[in-house]
Amino acid sequence: MASNDLILSLRGISYSYSRSRPVLDRLDLDLRAGEKVGLVGDNGSGKTTLLHLIVGLKKAAAGTLTVFGREACSEEDFRLVRQGVGLLFQDADDQLFCPTVLEDVAFGPINQGHSPAEARLIAGKVLADLGLGGFEERITHHLSGGEKRLVALATVLAMSPRLLLLDEPTTGLDHDTKERLLAILRRLDIAYMVVSHDYDFLGRVADSVFYMKDGRILTTEEGAIHSHFHIHSFGTLPHQHSS
């Protein structure tokens, strides 16, 4: 696949919850295969709305949305889009609805047409890949917040998406789980877009960062995130900063 392959292209996308104030206003966005971008913006600037538009959970009032080279309009188009675009929700409890981890991770593959036996294999492999081996029979609502987030990510990755959308994936995660998530994302060879307010995290997982303002996307140059203040979780204990 050539590096300039467009996998996602939004042109003139508009969306509003109320007549008076559009959330997205003739927004343009391009993503190429393998691209890893961050998306920042104020609360209510429409970041989550944008992600939901891409997978067709909300329908744009105007504009065209092209995913993997095909324009998506109808629900039928978006069913196809969702086979290749994974969305990690803000709240893992929204995503994990099956009683056991195995069933939840296998849910997507089965919907993609795999047999239950194949889906089990896929689920087992994805869980092992994410360091969640042995979680298969765990009850989803008994998992800790961090475990839920990682299992939710497994449910999405089990569908082998070509593009991953993550909605504030680090919210509420402790330092170790955040590091695990970071390592997983850096290992992925698919394109992803991470919505986050966590600039430290974005600086480490994203090659470039988009900024949303007034319903549009402003592209900042690489390295725009360059200085930060952060809390030393280790206090005055000797510690090393990862690069």
Add this chain to the structure above:
Amino acid sequence: MLTEPFAVGSSLMHRLDPRVKVAAAVVFVSVAAILVRWEALALAMATAVSLVGLARPSLRQLSRRLMLANFFILCLWLFLPFSHAGTPLFQLGPFAGTAEGVRAAARITVKANAILLAFVALVATMPVATLGHALRCLAVPEKLVYLLLFTYRYIHVMEQEYHRLHNAAVIRGFRPKTDRHTYKTYAYLVGMLLVRSLARAERVHDAMLCRGFRGRFYAMRPFFITSMDVASLIVIAAVVGGMACLEWLPTT
């Protein structure tokens, strides 16, 4: 927090096929519930106790359950002896307790405990998720099964949501009293819980759509019937048949 204290174990009852256990429970309970004769009730009780013996549950958990159920049955004992017409057995002030009333209360007590014990042994010895799959295999409508499974999955989330809302009220000095403010606050709490649950349901549905959900669920693992299952089913059927004979065959 809802727990499933009996679900995990390695006893014979835990190893039986869930479908067999559910079917056995349904057959046993539907016959036990309408028994009247003491011989039949005694057999039902003995069966239930043996089943529980085979399941080997934690006795502390079991007695907690039994106590809860028998608390309600105790209320029956307060009223039934006095509300049934019949031969007076004892006198309590102006009220006469009848032998028929006492017998009715005793019958309900035996029946309820037998059914409860049988349920602990047969149904509570599997996780709710397994129960759901078993019900689906037994041709219970899918919608009902998923109603059960989703309720089970999200009742914890709703409980947490409720506690969050309740805590939010408490840290701002809310203390329940018998007044308008209290009722209004609780009404808001319940209303907000409904609104949030609806929003949650929509997000869950969205998340399912994202993973290709098209209105159908598929079972993950098939169940296997062993000769032990068949044998158990035959034994249960024979015992229930015995209960029915004791109940309905004319006494000589």
